[in-house]
Amino acid sequence: MKNLRRRGQEFFLTLPSFFWLSLFFLIPTALVFILAFRPADPFGGIGRGWTTATIEGLADPQYLAIAWRTLWVSFLSTAFCLLLAVPTAYAVARAPERRRNLLLMLVIVPFWTSFLIRVFAWKSILHPEGLIKKTLVFCGLVDPSSQLLYNLGAVILVTVYTFLPFAILPIYAAAEKFDYRLLEAARDLGARPFQAFRKVFLPGIRQALVTAVLVVFIPSLGSYIVPDIVGGPGSEMLGNKIAQRVFVDRNLPLAGGLSIVLILAVLAPLLGVLALQGKKARIQPPEGGGKP
């Protein structure tokens, strides 16, 4: 009897979120796979019957180039984020407590700031009339006719800018718990500072590094706003193509086909990490927590 009541309780507490996420997350995701095999109708909807033409059309070199670029941009952005996030997280974790709280808050604030506004801020300073361009030209570092905006460099720069806080927070969470006497011990045993850092500190925060890679790499695969606002025709990513198929020529099945490519690209690193970690999945909140 008690067991039955417990079962009932579990059922009623689980049902609302389970039902909602099945209806608005699982089914729509499955639908993307199904509708990609439907033809498009001329009114921007989904036609009747089945076709594999859309999926075959994805082998177009144009799409392959864009898929490749998406991976490349995400890879470089993740690498730069890690290079900046590790020293920053380390410095914040080792700062005296008062200053640590201030630094942490300074890292968190951009995290709460509107994504669009942060991207827009870069658009206006990289603009030909903007501050950075003028400063660089004034210092003689770039040619007045050069373009800082609407290229791959701008896309990577702004991607790093928008995702860096997400990389810093999980690494900070681990760096704060790290036992720094281990570093001292390594030094006493004759390791040089960088050696101690690489062989003792980095392995000690490995889990957080993996988290940081995932929270930067996966969202940048799905990047859309950044290449849309600061990128040009030569720096389009998968997200732009999906959006164009939806908003420009309203071909939903083709947008679905491109989304499948993106889903596969996202699954690859996730499954890789899961395979590496074995079956350690436990019910616990993510390190760092917060916004996506």
Add this chain to the structure above:
Amino acid sequence: MKRSRFPFIVTGLVLVFFYLPILILVVDSFNASRFGGAWRGFSLKWYVRLFHEPAIWTAARNTLVIALIVTFVSLLLGTTSALALHRFSKSRFQRVHYTLIYTPLVVPEILMGISLLMAFVAAGVKLGMGTIILAHVTFCISYVALVVLGRLQDFDFTVVEAARDLGATGWTATRRVLLPMLAPGLAAAGLIAFTLSVDDFVITFFVAGPGSTTLPIRVYSMIKHGATPLINALSTLLLALTFTTVLVSQRLSKSGALEGGQ
């Protein structure tokens, strides 16, 4: 042991990198010049213009209405979910439930946007405020559930048991003991849901219909159509709002709130 200065130098540069663009944007919003880069004197004219743009006020109202409903619904669904995950953590069913809660967090926004759009089109649902609310609740549930779950995990349940021993019914113990103790966690989760909803552009853009323009969609079309000084002014106002929110939440956290997720 002498510590390397290098990490502190990088941190300094990172902070400059974080704040310089925002600072320039704020300064430019008071610039009389139409283009940034050259200072033509202090002026509030862009703010005055902003107040005479009815489209912005409609968008702001839509955003607020959506965010309030989304916060309420996702708090409800996320909290029940966290309670289930916590209380029945050994159940196999909860493992599936946990995966279902966790997965939306790792799915890029654009995928959620396109899949919801396809579902709404396939089901013949009219796009508008309603579809935006459904979409926002979908991504907010996970955040609420995980923040509340984090709160529940360092929670002293003997207090609830004590209430039961003293004769409180299950419901009374939940309402009079559990919920008040959970309140700071709920406040933190609500704040996150509210911010996520107000800030979301990508998913909203996919599922929005005529007459349901939100503030981020408005800002996006202004960026696309080059109303630069107006966006500077609007952004400055929104930034001021964000900074105030963060300050308030920090204050709350000093008194024990907003430690969700830790």
